[in-house]
Amino acid sequence: MLIWWREKFQCADEISLDFSLFEKSLQGAVYETLRTYNGIPFAAYKHYSRLKRSVDFFKIPFSLSFDEFSKVLKTGAQEFKQEVRIKVYLFPDSGEIFFVFSPFNVPDVESGVDVKISSVRRIPDLSTPPTLKITGRTDIVLARREIVDCYDVILLGLNGQVCEGSFSNVFLVKEGKLITPSLDSGILDGITRENVIKLAKSLEIPVEERVVWVWELFESDEMFLTHTSVGVVPVRRLNEHLFFEEEPGPVTATLMENFEPFVLNLEENWVGI
The missing domain is CATH 3.30.470.10 (Aminotransferase class 4, branched-chain amino acid transferase, N-terminal domain)
Structure with a gap:
């Protein structure tokens, strides 16, 4: 170190x-x-x-x-x-x-990860703005104690809307459409999240940024997380709900396959370097 x-x-x-x-x-x-x-x-x-x-x-x-x-x-x-x-x-x-x-050794997540819904709710925006990245946030600290044998946990807002993982952003796929909580849901504007949205649009995958309710996760066809360290992380299981057994769904797999070439060739990712 x-x-x-x-x-x-x-x-x-x-x-x-x-x-x-x-x-x-x-x-x-x-x-x-x-x-x-x-x-x-x-x-x-x-x-x-x-x-x-x-x-x-x-x-x-x-x-x-x-x-x-x-x-x-x-x-x-x-x-x-x-x-x-x-x-x-x-x-x-x-x-x-x-x-x-x-x-840093990039972990192998291609076979999918397990996540669950946290019992901890996201701190309201008026108390701690989601755009403020600071250590010691009580909601994040407490939520991470629930990870145990999961990859990450998903925090909901006070109204039950899906916010984000304790270190990741959340995406779901329904009938070929990519859906992710909008910034006004109370989430951090993840840099990998932004790249994945741009990648999806470049591949002509329809994208919706909006309020997402927790029940929608369980009714979706696919689900994945994004964060800086790994990129696109397919979710195999949410709580007891199984999305796939052997391979991620087609939209998730396409984004995983194209993610690294896309970010390496997107000029704005390498400004000043």
Whole structure:
């Protein structure tokens, strides 16, 4: 593991935090999670913009330019001989920023994963905006304790609408149409979510972004999740409902097959890198 902090790279065992900084870290940090493709950080500018947006909620200066941000990403990633996961944390009270680089082996999800509906409801937008990515959100922390032997859990809103997973966005397929909760459902505007919508439209797959009710998940033909680390993750089972036994449905399979070539060739994903 490699860490960039206070303008230099250090190994994890070389890091020593004074108590005051540790105490501030307990109040939460805004963050972003990135990964590399072929050693190059994916959608760096989009992640930078989201991080800056989260910082703006606290009305504090954000002095790190995108050029500086991307330079740290590229320099750190070059230290590894495999794909890398990168976590970026910024503590709002102190303005301290950390980049944490670690080796990343993409998990095999092609045979599908099991998910379930969480008993924890999404915090209402007026309490914590869904566009604020911050550690220590009680709804996410509590929901993740329910994952156990599942891949992820799905959080609903106070009205029973489908929101998102604890680290993923949700898609379903009904009669060949791709459906996903709209941003006003109380979800984060996932970067992989955005790419999948663009991919589907390029393949002339009809797309609907709207309020989705929980019962619709169980009546859908296919279901999958999206997140930065893996891309498209087919859902084999939701609670006790089985979507497939051997292979994902045709729409999910098509998106999985075309996802990586699409994102690698979409110019906006590689701005400034």
